[in-house]
Amino acid sequence: MSATPTNSPALAVHVRGVSKTFGTGETAVTALNGVDFTARQGELLMIVGPSGCGKTTLLSVIAGTLNFDCGELDVFGSPLHRLKPREITEFRKRHVGFIFQAFNLIPTLTCIENICVPLLIGGVSRRVAERKALALLDEVGLGARGHERPTNLSGGQQQRIAIARALVHEPRLIICDEPTSALDKDTGAHIMDLLRTAARNPNRCVIVVTHDSRVFKYADRLTEMEDGRVQRVHDQGGNYDLSE
Ligand SMILES: Nc1ncnc2c1ncn2[C@@H]1O[C@H](COP(=O)(O)OP(=O)(O)O)[C@@H](O)[C@H]1O
Ligand SMILES: [Mg+2]
16 A cells, blocks of 8 residues: 555544535535544544434545545545555555444355455455454354354344454454444443454544444544534543533
């Protein structure tokens, strides 16, 4: 990856004036409207806001899975707005782990095989990949379930497998879109504990989009979005009152 150092080494993600419109003419929808956004290394940052305000679009831009119309974006010092598509794909494979509301595990693979996927895509041998997958499986407390298919597991267990898959190639950026929305309170808390632990790595950044106010307290900082922009950033370290 070609890396140009940013001026602020503590920033993991630095978005400046990014806009994204879907479609053209009368059906055009502006999902991001000149958004400025930062996430720091070593933090768990939450993004909240009403449905349709651009949270998923912003995550997709940051993760390098969606082209944007204008603006600039540095992720761990790489200027994504200047990289070629092939370089962005390489960046994503090496440095980004994804966790989604619907887990997005591959149903025909066992849990271990699912966890191995990012490593195999990255060219790691199957033997080494399986060893790392087993270690991660233990870390998320599912060491005994590796040879089962994900559909045999509960929602919370499937999300733990998805976390193991997101972490197995040791990415610096973990992108989570509504990771606890399909889970009950206690299971959601367990998932957030795992994500908090992942965020303790000072070289890493965990970004969590959520509308689940039960988990706000896990955030180091909380960013409120509205109409394709950041409206407010709260940094009370866990004690957030968004009632205003
Ligand atoms: N692929 C797409 N094609 C057309 N419109 C889209 C697409 N993705 C998102 N949008 C629109 O962009 C806006 C922001 O969407 P999204 O980022 O998914 O919001 P959020 O995640 O905050 O609910 C919404 O109006 C949505 O309908
Ligand atoms: Mg969304």
